[in-house]
Amino acid sequence: MGRFLAIRLLQAIPVILAVITVTFFLVRVAPGGPFDSEKAVLPEVKAALEAQYRLDLPLFQQYTAYLGDLAQGDFGPSFKYPGRSVNELIGAGLPVTAELGLYALLIATVIGGLAGVIASLRPNTPQDYIPMALAMIGICMPTFLLGPLLVLLFGIELEWLPVSGWGDIPGDKLLPSITLGAAYAAYIARLSRAGMLEVLSQDYIRTARAKGLPEWQVVVKHGLRGGLLPVVAFLGPAFAGLLAGSFVVETIFQIPGLGRFYVQAAFNRDYTMILGTTVFLSTLIVLFNLLSDVLAAWLNPRLRHQFGGKA
Amino acid sequence: MNILSTLAEYAGRAHSCASPTRVRTKHFPIWLKSLLLFLPLTLTGCVGGESNVEQGNREGVLHYGNGAEPQGLDPHVVTGVPENHLIRALFEGLAVKNPYTLEPEPGVAESWDFSEDGRVITFHINPEARWSNGDPVTADDYVWSWMRALHPDMGNLYAYMLFPILNAEAFFSRKIENFDEVGVKAPDPHTLVVTLTEPTPYFVQLMDHYSTFAVHRPTIEKHGKFTDRYTRWTRVENMVGNGAFVLEDWQLNRRIVMRRSDTYWDRDHVRLNKVVFYPTENVVSEERGFRAGQLHYTQSIPLDKIPVYQAMEDSLYVQEPYLGTYFYLVNTKRPPLDDSRVRRALSMAVDRDTLMGSVMQGSAYSAYSITPPGTLGYQPPKTFDYDPEEARRLLAEAGYPNGEGWPGIELIYNTFEAHRKIAVAVQQMWKDVLNIEVTIANQEWKVYLDAVSTMNFDIARRGWIGDYVDPNNFLDLYLTGGGNNNTGYADPAYDELILRTAPQAKTREERFAAFYKAEKMLMEQMPIIPIYTYTSKHLIHPSVCGLPPNLMDSLNLKYVWLKADRTSPSEPCD
Numbered sequence: 001m002g003r004f005l006a007i008r009l010l011q012a013i014p015v016i017l018a019v020i021t022v023t024f025f026l027v028r029v030a031p032g033g034p035f036d037s038e039k040a041v042l043p044e045v046k047a048a049l050e051a052q053y054r055l056d057l058p059l060f061q062q063y064t065a066y067l068g069d070l071a072q073g074d075f076g077p078s079f080k081y082p083g084r085s086v087n088e089l090i091g092a093g094l095p096v097t098a099e100l101g102l103y104a105l106l107i108a109t110v111i112g113g114l115a116g117v118i119a120s121l122r123p124n125t126p127q128d129y130i131p132m133a134l135a136m137i138g139i140c141m142p143t144f145l146l147g148p149l150l151v152l153l154f155g156i157e158l159e160w161l162p163v164s165g166w167g168d169i170p171g172d173k174l175l176p177s178i179t180l181g182a183a184y185a186a187y188i189a190r191l192s193r194a195g196m197l198e199v200l201s202q203d204y205i206r207t208a209r210a211k212g213l214p215e216w217q218v219v220v221k222h223g224l225r226g227g228l229l230p231v232v233a234f235l236g237p238a239f240a241g242l243l244a245g246s247f248v249v250e251t252i253f254q255i256p257g258l259g260r261f262y263v264q265a266a267f268n269r270d271y272t273m274i275l276g277t278t279v280f281l282s283t284l285i286v287l288f289n290l291l292s293d294v295l296a297a298w299l300n301p302r303l304r305h306q307f308g309g310k311a
Numbered sequence: 312m313n314i315l316s317t318l319a320e321y322a323g324r325a326h327s328c329a330s331p332t333r334v335r336t337k338h339f340p341i342w343l344k345s346l347l348l349f350l351p352l353t354l355t356g357c358v359g360g361e362s363n364v365e366q367g368n369r370e371g372v373l374h375y376g377n378g379a380e381p382q383g384l385d386p387h388v389v390t391g392v393p394e395n396h397l398i399r400a401l402f403e404g405l406a407v408k409n410p411y412t413l414e415p416e417p418g419v420a421e422s423w424d425f426s427e428d429g430r431v432i433t434f435h436i437n438p439e440a441r442w443s444n445g446d447p448v449t450a451d452d453y454v455w456s457w458m459r460a461l462h463p464d465m466g467n468l469y470a471y472m473l474f475p476i477l478n479a480e481a482f483f484s485r486k487i488e489n490f491d492e493v494g495v496k497a498p499d500p501h502t503l504v505v506t507l508t509e510p511t512p513y514f515v516q517l518m519d520h521y522s523t524f525a526v527h528r529p530t531i532e533k534h535g536k537f538t539d540r541y542t543r544w545t546r547v548e549n550m551v552g553n554g555a556f557v558l559e560d561w562q563l564n565r566r567i568v569m570r571r572s573d574t575y576w577d578r579d580h581v582r583l584n585k586v587v588f589y590p591t592e593n594v595v596s597e598e599r600g601f602r603a604g605q606l607h608y609t610q611s612i613p614l615d616k617i618p619v620y621q622a623m624e625d626s627l628y629v630q631e632p633y634l635g636t637y638f639y640l641v642n643t644k645r646p647p648l649d650d651s652r653v654r655r656a657l658s659m660a661v662d663r664d665t666l667m668g669s670v671m672q673g674s675a676y677s678a679y680s681i682t683p684p685g686t687l688g689y690q691p692p693k694t695f696d697y698d699p700e701e702a703r704r705l706l707a708e709a710g711y712p713n714g715e716g717w718p719g720i721e722l723i724y725n726t727f728e729a730h731r732k733i734a735v736a737v738q739q740m741w742k743d744v745l746n747i748e749v750t751i752a753n754q755e756w757k758v759y760l761d762a763v764s765t766m767n768f769d770i771a772r773r774g775w776i777g778d779y780v781d782p783n784n785f786l787d788l789y790l791t792g793g794g795n796n797n798t799g800y801a802d803p804a805y806d807e808l809i810l811r812t813a814p815q816a817k818t819r820e821e822r823f824a825a826f827y828k829a830e831k832m833l834m835e836q837m838p839i840i841p842i843y844t845y846t847s848k849h850l851i852h853p854s855v856c857g858l859p860p861n862l863m864d865s866l867n868l869k870y871v872w873l874k875a876d877r878t879s880p881s882e883p884c885d
Contacts (some may be wrong), residue, residue, distance in 0.1 A: 030758075040764065041794075155599065159603070162603065163599040251593050254589075256562070
């Protein structure tokens with residue numbers, strides 16, 4: 001297992017380096033620069049700004065200088081927010097986005113998993129069709145539609161929950177978490193249904209039933225562990241996806257997370273911020289993929305042999 | 312069914328504890344109530360209670376939707392409207408704008424006087440003016456701060472605001488090294504003498520623009536080189552200002568909290584205890600926040616909500632002309648647009664009033680000039696009107712009768728739904744009236760800026776918001792070779808009027824007459840096609856007093872107070 005981890009971590013380095021390099025040069029190719037504005041910028045001002053942010057150096061020198069800073073963990077200053085470093089902006093946004101992602105994933109796993117298992121117990125009956133139809137709606141309904149609908153109902157009409165914010169008023173974390181989690185809940189429902197159906201048709205389940213075990217024990221004790229494997233494999237990338245893709249929900253609910261910074265940085269040509277968030281998020285995605293592989297291996301004895309260990 | 316009705320009953324109870332004002336759930340069927348109940352109650356229990364607005368009214372705290380997270384709070388570094396609101400609460404200029412009249416009134420300077428020839432202004436600094444750490448504000452603070460604002464290493468985008476000062480531009484462009492040669496002197500701590508290159512009637516107005524504000528030298532020097540853009544001097548724990556409010560809390564992308572300053576010279580007239588600024592970037596969410604009682608004031612409003620609010624009795628929606636013009640830039644270097652008859656024909660074929668009514672939902676006013684009407688009393692000329700007949704005649708005269716032989720042109724705009732709607736409507740009007748084909752194309756913001764600045768377009772959407780209330784702020788855009796000209800328009804006679812005749816005028820009437828003549832020339836050549844005059848659009852809670860609408864959308868928080876028992880905007884504040 002140790003060797004497997006070490007190899008995977010080493011493989012991650014060229015991937016991340018490639019991400020840095022491609023992003024670095026790609027943002028420079030995009031027309032317009034960080035200091036262009038609607039009102040013409042005096043050439044003297046532009047020169048001074050470029051000098052302050054090292055943009056007056058040859059491009060390759062900027063690249064090596066950036067890699068040097070990065071090696072020390074420094075993402076550089078933000079162009080759009082003078083006085084803030086990219087590290088600070090990521091530091092401010094990450095806990096919020098991570099919390100949002102975690103709640104969303106929690107909601108998605110509980111609701112989705114439950115729906116999937118329930119559906120799998122009586123396939124092709126209303127007990128299957130209803131949760132699966134709901135799941136299909138969940139997958140099809142984009143967050144930018146679901147979010148405002150939930151706000152309209154719970155925030156404006158019923159006045160039960162705050163319409164925006166994060167951690168300001170009790171209960172304001174709920175609607176964004178549900179909005180973000182809904183689509184994932186739907187995926188998980190379908191994944192767990194498929195997984196459970198496959199497992200429940202296996203010989204060992206038949207054996208368990210033949211032994212006279214009560215149905216709930218068959219499902220919970222023997223079925224779930226195998227049936228939820230596809231879900232576990234999905235969780236790692238899903239969490240990384242939630243972190244990188246929470247922009248819409250963060251905008252709808254005015255949440256001060258990472259997603260908003262990320263997208264705005266691209267519009268602003270805030271080079272250091274684009275690079276910083278891209279590098280950071282891609283590292284996270286690589287790590288979470290690794291984590292879900294490890295978790296899947298732990299759950300699935302058949303996979304363990306592929307890693308060469310006995311664990 | 313039993314469980315359902317119990318749940319529904321519970322839903323009714325929960326609802327009544329969260330929301331004392333409205334009971335709407337009774338219209339929902341029982342099953343829906345039960346469904347609605349499930350999530351919120353299991354995860355959070357009951358929420359609600361006093362809204363921001365109710366609590367704010369009780370405690371003197373204004374909850375202000377500020378549009379966006381500020382880039383920063385250093386007056387010599389940042390640009391932008393949200394930044395302007397924040398900086399003008401934390402700092403004060405030599406003179407400030409009265410929000411009702413927009414005329415300058417005493418700020419840090421208790422008075423000022425002009426020399427006979429109008430080239431020397433002496434500001435008398437209020438001896439009571441203090442920095443928030445207790446230090447007195449002196450004339451030397453201004454000399455140093457303006458040196459900083461103009462310093463070529465600073466990269467201050469608004470450095471040109473101080474260019475009317477003698478030798479300021481030379482210092483900025485490194486033609487002179489010694490700041491002593493620049494026309495700013497402090498003969499004593501309470502006297503600031505400013506020498507201008509030529510008389511500049513709007514100079515005192517500029518003292519209310521944040522780029523001309525003084526900053527606290529010891530604080531800035533303590534946190535790095537004075538020209539560094541990214542030091543920590545504007546952080547809550549370090550910030551020293553001289554305005555009516557001081558910074559109390561700054562949570563990135565969440566809120567900025569300010570409290571009333573104990574050291575501000577006019578603190579007895581400041582009536583708010585605190586102001587909370589929210590970065591309300593999403594106008595739809597902002598409007599929802601207003602409805603839910605989270606905000607006293609919104610920075611904007613979704614266009615489709617305007618008719619809804621306007622239809623209400625005692626509407627909380629406030630709309631006022633704004634010192635800005637929305638227009639189309641025409642590239643006068645490209646055929647067929649190099650012919651002024653074609654440009655005029657295009658302009659006359661646009662039915663602005665229809666456009667304002669349908670597309671803009673009455674949220675803007677038709678424009679026939681670059682300068683918005685009523686800019687400090689100036690009324691721009693109206694040289695044309697919607698005139699399909701004349702438009703067709705001009706186009707025929709230019710060689711395209713009924714659109715025959717028209718080569719086709721492109722209209723570009725930055726990606727934004729409202730711009731697209733207008734472009735589509737104008738495209739159709741040109742097709743209907745002139746029978747010509749114009750393609751429209753959207754571009755991402757920075758791509759669009761690049762296209763405009765390099766004149767890589769036929770026609771481009773453009774907007775201009777004035778920095779100070781004076782026609783000069785709009786008309787000097789079209790000086791030959793001007794950085795914001797972007798049309799290729801060049802006319803020495805026009806330049807003469809703006810650069811020589813107007814500055815040397817003895818009276819405001821004389822000066823405005825020169826501007827009028829210049830603008831008439833501009834509109835006859837039509838390098839730009841004016842579309843509409845912007846408006847400021849806000850939702851304002853009735854408890855907010857002392858926040859009058861004005862042409863600059865200028866906010867002076869010193870004047871604002873909250874009157875909790877005022878329930879309608881038609882009730883008087885006093």
